[in-house]
Amino acid sequence: MIQVEHMNKTFKVARRSAGFLEAMKALFHRESETIHALSDISFFIGDGEMVGYIGPNGAGKSSTIKILSGILTPDNGTCIINGRIPWKERKEHVKDIGVVFGQRTQLWWDVPIIDSYELLKDIYEIPTQTYEENLTELTKLLSLGELLKTPARQLSLGQRMRCEIAASLLHSPKILFLDEPTIGLDAVSKLAVREFIRNQNKRHNTTVLITTHDMQDIEALADRVLLIGKGTLLLDGSLSDLMNHRPKEDATLDEIIATLYRDYDI
Numbered sequence: 001m002i003q004v005e006h007m008n009k010t011f012k013v014a015r016r017s018a019g020f021l022e023a024m025k026a027l028f029h030r031e032s033e034t035i036h037a038l039s040d041i042s043f044f045i046g047d048g049e050m051v052g053y054i055g056p057n058g059a060g061k062s063s064t065i066k067i068l069s070g071i072l073t074p075d076n077g078t079c080i081i082n083g084r085i086p087w088k089e090r091k092e093h094v095k096d097i098g099v100v101f102g103q104r105t106q107l108w109w110d111v112p113i114i115d116s117y118e119l120l121k122d123i124y125e126i127p128t129q130t131y132e133e134n135l136t137e138l139t140k141l142l143s144l145g146e147l148l149k150t151p152a153r154q155l156s157l158g159q160r161m162r163c164e165i166a167a168s169l170l171h172s173p174k175i176l177f178l179d180e181p182t183i184g185l186d187a188v189s190k191l192a193v194r195e196f197i198r199n200q201n202k203r204h205n206t207t208v209l210i211t212t213h214d215m216q217d218i219e220a221l222a223d224r225v226l227l228i229g230k231g232t233l234l235l236d237g238s239l240s241d242l243m244n245h246r247p248k249e250d251a252t253l254d255e256i257i258a259t260l261y262r263d264y265d266i
Ligand SMILES: Nc1ncnc2c1ncn2[C@@H]1O[C@H](COP(=O)(O)OP(=O)(O)OP(=O)(O)O)[C@@H](O)[C@H]1O
Pocket: 011, 012, 013, 035, 036, 037, 055, 056, 057, 058, 059, 060, 061, 062, 063, 064
């Protein structure tokens, strides 16, 4: 269960114009700007739900996932996940969650994938039997086979993403946070990853929160959609609620989302 109430997050960023003179001025006087990444965000996600978290670039999606994962602390507001505050009880919290950041890696770059998994086993204190069972299942379902012997840096993006997803599931987390998990994947890999996530939800009742710019991910994986723009939650509804915004009868999901972004001016 994920309960977020009135959450705010700001970032302070230094600003200066280009040029030598401006650089010298900045040595004595730094100008900064406050960015409101999240403003008064509230939502509730029940166990076993699959929720798409969508919005344009810079809307606040990754900041939310980072707070839910315990990596970032909000300025104020509450967030309780399975009875815990993520950033305060990180060690226990991370045992409940699996996280995939499509643009980052949790695998050690120069060692074979299996060595990264062994390290994760120690970090998450996964009992040997659970680890062996999960590894066998994930290797089969995600066709990891030979990949396990290969260092992460020698894998293609799609191969590495399959290994990343397995890494995030080795400790049987109840909740999965996926930040653009299909970015850069070919059609076959995308379908495989989507099917795998759907199965994971069906078989283990895993709660899934997914951010993506690929609307086919949303169609395939989300029963419910949260729309965020400029740090504000604008819509919380089903896929059919999104359809109310379709500009024409035969509009694609991409066209509907683009209309939605225009309607909300985000
Ligand atoms: N560490 C940081 N320092 C300063 N500003 C940040 C930081 N992280 C995020 N921001 C700002 O907060 C806002 C929200 O960023 P966030 O990464 O959450 O957006 P997003 O919805 O995930 O975007 P995208 O779809 O492009 O990945 C943006 O304006 C971004 O520039």
